[in-house]
Amino acid sequence: MVDCTPPTDAVDAAVxxxxxxxxxxxxxxxxxxLDPQLVTVARFVARDPGVLAGSACARRTFELVDGDxxxxxxxxxxxxxxxxDVIAEVRGSLRSILTAERTALNFMSHLSGVATLTRRFADxxxxxxxxxxxxxxxxxxxxxxxxKAAVRAGGGVNHRGNLSDWVMVKDNHLLGAPITDLVTRxxxxxxGRTVHVECDTITQVGEAVDAGADALLLDNMDPSMVAQCVAxxxxxxxxxxxxxxxxxxxxxxxxxASYAAAGVDCISVGAITNAAGVLDIGLDIAxxxx
Numbered sequence: 001m002v003d004c005t006p007p008t009d010a011v012d013a014a015v016x017x018x019x020x021x022x023x024x025x026x027x028x029x030x031x032x033x034l035d036p037q038l039v040t041v042a043r044f045v046a047r048d049p050g051v052l053a054g055s056a057c058a059r060r061t062f063e064l065v066d067g068d069x070x071x072x073x074x075x076x077x078x079x080x081x082x083x084x085d086v087i088a089e090v091r092g093s094l095r096s097i098l099t100a101e102r103t104a105l106n107f108m109s110h111l112s113g114v115a116t117l118t119r120r121f122a123d124x125x126x127x128x129x130x131x132x133x134x135x136x137x138x139x140x141x142x143x144x145x146x147x148k149a150a151v152r153a154g155g156g157v158n159h160r161g162n163l164s165d166w167v168m169v170k171d172n173h174l175l176g177a178p179i180t181d182l183v184t185r186x187x188x189x190x191x192g193r194t195v196h197v198e199c200d201t202i203t204q205v206g207e208a209v210d211a212g213a214d215a216l217l218l219d220n221m222d223p224s225m226v227a228q229c230v231a232x233x234x235x236x237x238x239x240x241x242x243x244x245x246x247x248x249x250x251x252x253x254x255x256x257a258s259y260a261a262a263g264v265d266c267i268s269v270g271a272i273t274n275a276a277g278v279l280d281i282g283l284d285i286a287x288x289x290x
Contacts, residue, residue, distance in 0.1 A: 120153025128260030
């Protein structure tokens, strides 16, 4: 099973920023009016169907607000949720639970939305073939590692995490030099890095393959043209090692299966991170114990 746990340092940094945003400068001045001895039980409950992500952020939120609050988890990231499913149970100070509530829900609802949309794309693509859904760098600044973990929770896979991960020659880079030159320079400067080339035409695909690119991004092509490019790559490479082939641009739930059927290895979809809606999750709080 794929590990969909986000990096601990990314979780901590994001949650601390969120709590600072919510509690500066005076803290939760409304919850401070409550008796600190009031203790309650609250449950995170799914209101809509979807896929869970973001539990680490919710957990860290409560740890930072009040270390005495306890959490019992009934669902893990990557689990499919039905309306009414109890995700986790929280026990502790009513005041603390109310202070942490919105921050925890914001993270879980957003990241579960990413996981849910990713799962929809992965399921739709599976109808066309064994193609993987890839994310992009189109993420909310500061939340990339968390969103990429949510993509994994939804059954997708991660593209490069940042500009240092591998060389990616895109159309605007080609304004400065041709594909062959840039691939050659990349091999000389970064011999251990993957070299990925964006191609807008079949001619560019042929040039990138001949130059020795490790991966090709077929950008804004229709499925029939993508299939032609996949065939060209197979023909040029024969039985030898061939580059990974990715389709990107204009991919929707309605057409993703057609792109998968064209024979690509991966389909990248910016929408799974930059256009995912939130999953409706609520926190049901019981009356505090006397």
